[in-house]
Amino acid sequence: MMITIPQLLSAAEVRHFRDRLAQAEWTDGRATAGHLASQVKNNLQLPEDSPASRELGDLVLQALGRHPLFLSGALPLKVLPPRFNRYEGGGTYGPHVDAAVFSVPGTPHRVRSDLSATLFLSEPDEYEGGELTVSDTYGEHSVKLPAGDMVLYPGSSLHHVTPVTRGARLASFFWVQSLVRDDAQRALMLELDGAIQQLAVDAPGHPSLGRLTGVYHNLLRQWSET
Numbered sequence: 205m206m207i208t209i210p211q212l213l214s215a216a217e218v219r220h221f222r223d224r225l226a227q228a229e230w231t232d233g234r235a236t237a238g239h240l241a242s243q244v245k246n247n248l249q250l251p252e253d254s255p256a257s258r259e260l261g262d263l264v265l266q267a268l269g270r271h272p273l274f275l276s277g278a279l280p281l282k283v284l285p286p287r288f289n290r291y292e293g294g295g296t297y298g299p300h301v302d303a304a305v306f307s308v309p310g311t312p313h314r315v316r317s318d319l320s321a322t323l324f325l326s327e328p329d330e331y332e333g334g335e336l337t338v339s340d341t342y343g344e345h346s347v348k349l350p351a352g353d354m355v356l357y358p359g360s361s362l363h364h365v366t367p368v369t370r371g372a373r374l375a376s377f378f379w380v381q382s383l384v385r386d387d388a389q390r391a392l393m394l395e396l397d398g399a400i401q402q403l404a405v406d407a408p409g410h411p412s413l414g415r416l417t418g419v420y421h422n423l424l425r426q427w428s429e430t
């Protein structure tokens with residue numbers, strides 16, 4: 205399941221990110237790619253331990269914690285520190301599947317990448333190309349969103365970013381370990397949550413609301429791993 209999260213960041217927040225990223229020092233993105241990925245990766249990244257990466261990464265995490273659709277769609281257990289990338293001058297990232305497990309820098313902890321995320325930080329008309337293209341059982345989906353919007357997709361999917369042939373594409377990207385590992389189960393939880401929210405608006409106080417909410421929590425109890 206692919207989920208678009210509109211306006212994770214406000215226009216003012218995007219401006220702050222852009223100002224900060226304009227002054228930051230970028231390095232070759234191949235530094236953090238595994239052997240196979242490094243053969244198809246051609247972009248720039250902020251070093252993970254740079255002050256800009258830490259400061260902006262924390263702001264992304266705070267925004268995620270406030271966004272109801274991220275919380276209900278991802279059912280997050282752990283979120284890796286967000287990273288930042290930049291594609292320009294034909295920069296691209298060829299087809300790959302992300303690593304299944306990431307170490308959390310500076311800690312002994314590991315995070316399983318149930319979900320991959322891209323938070324767009326450039327407006328679509330600022331660059332040509334740069335579509336994030338994700339393959340799943342329903343085919344290929346190309347994504348290019350307004351600055352401040354984010355897409356979440358299963359970490360298991362093959363994906364690529366098409367070459368940026370004009371301008372520059374800035375983004376934050378990161379991985380989430382979900383309470384519910386299985387994408388299809390997570391999709392059911394999101395659907396049930398949406399139906400309960402709608403019922404609460406259309407038929408407030410209806411006795412079925414309590415029962416359905418019970419089913420939601422009891423399914424989560426069955427399916428979640430912590």
Ligand SMILES: O=C(O)CCC(=O)C(=O)O
Pocket residue numbers: 289297302322336363365375377
């Ligand atoms: O730039 C993007 O949207 C995705 C980056 C990506 O796939 C990766 O770094 O593994």
Ligand SMILES: [Fe+2]
Pocket residue numbers: 300301302320363
């Ligand atoms: Fe990737």
